[in-house]
Amino acid sequence: MVSKKPRVVIIGAGMAGLTAANKLYTAVGASLELVVVEGGSRIGGRISTAEFSGDRIEQGATWIHGIDGSPLYKIAGDTNLLISDQPWECMDGTLEDPLTVAEGGHLLTPSSVDPISRLFKNLMDFIQCKLETAEQCLVSGDDLSVGSFLRRGLAAYLELEKEKNATSVGSWSKRSLQQAVFAMHESIQRTYTSAHDLSSLDYNAEKDYVLFPGDEITVAGGYSGIINHLASALPAGVIQLDRKVEKIEWALSGCEGRPVVLHFSDETTMSADHVIVTVSLGVLKAGTSEGSNMFQPPLPSCKAGAISRLGYGVVNKVFLQLNPNYRGDDGFPFLQMVFHPSDSELRNPKIPQWIRRTSFLCPIYNNSRVVLSWFTGQEALELEKLTDDEIIGGFSRTISNLLPSKHHNEISQKFNKVLRTQWGSSPLFLGSYSYVAAGSSIDDMDTLAEPLPKYGGVDLAPLPPLQILFAGEATHKTHYSTTHGAYFSGLREANRLLKHYN
Ligand SMILES: Cc1cc2nc3c(=O)[nH]c(=O)nc-3n(C[C@H](O)[C@H](O)[C@H](O)COP(=O)(O)OP(=O)(O)OC[C@H]3O[C@@H](n4cnc5c(N)ncnc54)[C@H](O)[C@@H]3O)c2cc1C
Known part of the structure; x- marks a missing residue:
């Protein structure tokens, strides 16, 4: 009997999917059958x-969030993406030097903005364990959300300030202005995290989040240049565009001897030994919500629970x-x-x-x-x-x-x-990036990253192991929400397969 090459299908040609494909192909070339199926008509996903x-x-x-140690900064440098003739x-x-202006056309002086900006920064530094001593903080937080901790900090500050002279600005009282400047900082923080409300953001997870040190920069030649570089190592035909996966059947026996079958929106199918799923947490949430059956059989309840608890x-x-x-x-x-x-x-x-x-x-x-x-x-x-x-x-x-x-x-x-942009309504993304929601924890990201089945061992025999692997930014517990988190997750799953085949 002629032994077949293992077939690895990667779902999604974003940063995680292309990193995994690049790693697998550059490590073992054609000794694996490799396919990347992408539902959209371009590569890059949330990089565009x-x-x-x-x-x-x-x-x-x-942004490349911190250049020291960032693998993406290295790729951008190596491929001349850090310079450009075009703005x-x-x-x-x-x-x-921002101009801070309050509704009604009131230009605010640094003396009315800076104390609140400092307060906000100190509170965030405290949450993220960046302050040297806890005494520097106004209040302490135990099992709070980020939003409720910040609001307690503001209330304590306003209480201390209330005896001081109050000057109003137009229709603004001093207090309402302080609250509104604080709310402006909350809005900036919401954008960093993607949470609609900071009260839905887990307090304890903030200290575990890691950013690289060094400058934050944008990519002169365009972020998509990094994606193009990763894809350029793959032979023609590996990446298949407009191939939207509707259903992933796994734990099968018999079908060409491969345990996974993908069903596409054009009603075609493809079998595989291993599938690396890199779709966004939003797509996973939609595909595992009640009445949906993206996975057949459905995902184990611990994984489905992690998907529903995590924030996106x-x-x-x-x-x-x-x-x-x-x-x-x-x-x-x-x-x-x-x-x-x-x-x-x-x-x-x-x-x-x-x-x-x-x-x-x-x-x-x-x-x-x-x-x-x-x-x-x-x-x-x-x-x-x-x-x-x-x-x-x-x-x-x-x-x-x-x-x-x-x-x-x-x-x-x-x-x-x-x-x-329209990331929320696009069916291939259904949002922008993930966060640790109050009620979840970074352990849920580890649960999400667990392959299925993990071992082909005693309990699960005779199922072949590693049928479905999970990558994507939401599966990285310290670098989630970023491009480098997606990159590391793609490497992790490629290495898992390489190790499996020794
Ligand atoms: C507005 C915005 C700003 C951001 N800013 C930054 C920033 O400054 N710095 C930073 O580091 N990160 C930032 N990010 C986050 C970063 O873009 C993502 O974390 C990263 O690109 C995610 O990569 P991924 O491979 O995990 O997922 P994706 O890029 O989502 O890749 C998944 C791929 O799967 C495809 N797909 C989905 N469903 C299916 C299906 N059913 N069948 C087949 N294919 C499917 C999608 O089309 C997509 O191409 C930002 C994101 C957004 C939206």
Whole structure:
């Protein structure tokens, strides 16, 4: 009998899937049969470099979070992706010296913003165990959520401040302003984590999250360049686009001798010895929710439980091109926006509700005519449904309210083109990145990463082991939500198979 080569099918051509494919192919070449099936019509997944108004922009992953020790920084350097002739998003790094403006057009001085910014930073540093001594903190947190801990910290601070002289600014009392500046920082934190509400973010997990040290940078030649580099090692035909998997049947006996069969949306099938599933946590949640049967037989309850407990949120980016007739002092500023809360009677009805939990709007680099804002949670989803005109109108009215007219010429339509991402409603992503939700823990990420069956040993015999392996950012318990987390998870599962075949 001629022995067949093991067939490995990787579901998803994002960072995790292509890293796994690259590792497997470069390690053993054609001694494994390797296929990457991708449901979309492009590779990269949540990495998607595009062009807007002549500038290179990122619709998904944007930053290399810390360059020291980052494998992606190394790839970008080795492949000349750290230089470019074309302007690119955040090529000056993070813009400095924001203009912080409160609703009604009140320019806030550093003396009213900085103490709250420091308070917020100290509270986050405490949660993330970055402070040297716990005494430096106002309150201690045990089994709290991040949101409730932050709110306790703010309440304690306001209590201490209440005896001090209070000066109001326009319709703002000092206290309401302090609360709103704090809320602006909460909104920024929501974007880092993708959680709609920080009260759904687990307190204890924060200290385990790891970022590489060193600068945070964007990729001059485009993040997709790293993806293209990983894919370039694979022979033609390995990556199959527009192959959406609907169902994964496993633990089979008989079918060509291979224990897994994939069913595609075009009703074709493919058998495999090993399948590496790299779809997002959002796709896994949808595929394992009641009434869905992405896995047949269904996943064991411990894994299904981990999938349902872990958090996965929506973050979207909005790029706006400034109207050629718009002129401002030194271009458009790095604008930090401070709004009255949604239930306040003082809020201006011209500012749309969906903007109120967004914290900044800034040029993508100094003097660029393209400005960018990030949206998170419910508002990010709402944004996906708006028309371009509604977005342009909403931002234009907000800028008219916020920016004192001495900073720019007053034209009603400040933008003439918009590009917004739609990660939440895209069926291949159903959101942006994962977080450890209150009620889950990083152990759930380990559970999610466990292969099925792990061993072909006594209990599970005669099932062949490692039929379904799991990679993707949500399976990495210290680097989840990032591109390098996805990269490490792809390597981990490729190495697992390489070790299995010795
Ligand atoms: C707006 C935004 C900003 C971000 N910013 C950063 C950042 O600054 N820095 C950072 O490190 N990370 C950032 N991230 C996160 C980062 O992009 C992801 O963590 C990483 O790219 C995930 O890679 P992955 O391989 O795990 O998943 P994915 O990229 O989602 O890859 C999975 C692939 O599976 C495919 N797929 C899904 N379902 C099926 C199916 N049924 N059949 C076949 N194929 C399927 C998808 O099309 C996709 O290509 C950001 C993400 C977003 C959305």
